[in-house]
Amino acid sequence: MVVKARVQPSLPPGPRGHWLRGNAPHYEADRIGFLQRNVRDYGDVFSFNENTTVVNDPALVHEILGRTNTDFLAEDAMFAGAGDPEATAAEAASWMAARRKGWRGFNRTVATAHAGRMMRLLDDLTDGTGGRRVDVLDLMARASGCMVADYCFGADGSGIVATIEANVAAALPIMSSGRLLPRWLPAARNRRFLAARRATAALIDDLIARRRSRPVPEAPRDLLDVLLAAREPELSHEQVRDVLRVTLVASYGVPGAAIAWAVRELVIQQDVRRRVKEEACAWEGRDDPPEITELPYTQAVVKELLRAYTPTWLMGRTARREVQVGSWSLPPGHQIMFSPYLIHRDPRWWPEPDRVDPGRWLGTESPHARHTYLPFGAGPRVCLGTQLGMLQLTLAISRLVRRYRFDVADPANRPASPSALLKPEGLRARFVPREAEDRLR
Known part of the structure; x- marks a missing residue:
């Protein structure tokens, strides 16, 4: 007989923090260290504040991810104030229907055509540095933005990259802040974000309209072609736009951060x-x-980098209704946070977790305990770009190493900066094409 855990009406224990500002000052001073200390002191489930619970148990995290769209909502809150959970759930259902069509966009024909164009984009941007020392994260974020624009729109996507950059730049201060502001508040960061989101939507609308005005191709060439060709049912304009917008924004910074970590690690190792x-x-x-x-x-190098330096180091869900998480009952609207980085670095689940070792992925046995590897999330809202991300990262790293000599000043002392993304702080490098270097000899 299975005995269910007793549901407790109160929140799990956690640090009390400052009487006015709570735990925000300690968290902002050292985000990863704060979470690690509290896992050690309070266990794998603890209260951050009265509205937020942190979960570090892999089985519970997997369960929460699996219950997304039913008991939990995945939408990231950009503004303070509870929205209508049922309206959000209805929007999520519409998004999931369009997303399933988008999965079909990742087929061999589209992927092969994109891969060839992607290599040329990477070459052009890296060659454009002229061998000067540059900020690696900025360069690779720009490269990943160009790559995802190409995947979504083909040659039509070149003009949207600057708009996506502006959208991401406007969102980062909100995503990195420990305090959300009401949507109605005319703060500068709110105005910038809303204006950038409107500009992105308008440009995507224009690209969709232009594509609809052309003859239908014999075979899909990019994600937009795939979405417009969807039938039974046909996708609405809003569904097509939302899939493209989320893909563009979500895929802008993450691959860039992962490639920056690769450059650092390949210089060290x-x-x-x-x-x-x-x-x-x-x-x-x-x-x-x-x-x-x-x-x-x-590919093993990519998997290991996504374990050791997970760009999306912190994820979250919102309780749609009263939910049970382990032995705790949490109210509607309650936030649940969890950190793939902490799980990936936990010695209970991974042998020698702080050692970056691609070889752990080359054996016949799984290198980790069950449910303890989630760089792309899990469940029904697993990252739409999982396959695309693995393709882009594997080919980009292979291309950089084969085509360029690169060096980083003091790579071991570039600390991880856990804001909206986990990124190497102050990483600068020179990329010199091997052919150009050989001609000078």
């Missing part, structure tokens, strides 16, 4: 860099980029 290069050079001379299955070691 020269043996790893050598093996990536050897694997990449084996496919030199082919007209089409290799499949990622043909780059097993580089």
Whole structure:
């Protein structure tokens, strides 16, 4: 007989914090350290404040992710004040219907065409640095923005990258802040964010309208073609726009942060860099980029970097109704936060978690305990760009190592900065094409 845990009406224990500002000052001073200390002091479920519970138990996190769209809502709150949970749930259902169509956009034909264009975009941006020392995160974020715009719109997407950059730049201060403001408050950050979101939506509307005015292609060439070709049922304009907008914004910074971590780690670990290069050079001379299955070691490097330096280091869900999480009953509107970074670095689930070792992914056995690897989330709202992200990261890292010599000043002392994304602080590098260097010898 299964005995259910007793539901407790009060919130789990947690740090009391300042009488007025609560735990915000301690959290803002050291976000990861604050969470780690409280897991140690209070266990895998603790209260951050009266409205937020932090969960660090992998089984509970997996359960919460699996109950998304029913008991929990995934939408990130950008403003203070509870919205209508049922209206949000209805919007989520519409989004999920469009999202399922979007999954079909990742087929071999579209992926192969995108991969070739992606390599040219990466070359153009990296060559454009002229061998000067540049901020790696800025360069790779721009590259990932160009890549996802190409995947969504093909050649039509080049003009939208600057708009997406402005959208992300306007959202970051809100996402990084420990305090949300009401939507109606005419604060500068609210005005910037709402204006940027309107500009993004307007530009996507224009691209959709232009594509609809052209003859339908024989086969889809990009995600927009796939969404417009959807039938039974046909997607509404709003559904198409929402899938494109979320894909563009969500895929702008995450791959860039992951590639920046790769550059840092490949400078530190020269043996790893050598093996990536050897694997990449084996496919030199082919007209089409290799499949990622043909780059097993580089793919293992990507998986390990997404474990050790998870860009989306903090995720959250909102209780749609009164819900039970473990032995605790949480009210509607309650926020549940969890950190893939903490789970990925927990020695209970991973051997030598602080060691960056791609080899852990090359064996026949799983390198981790169940439910303890979630760089893309899990459940019905698992990241739409999982396959696209693995393709872009694997091919981009392989290309950088094969085509460029790069160095980083003092790479080991570039700390992780956990704001909206986990990123290496102050990482600067030079990228010199190997062909240009060889000609100078």
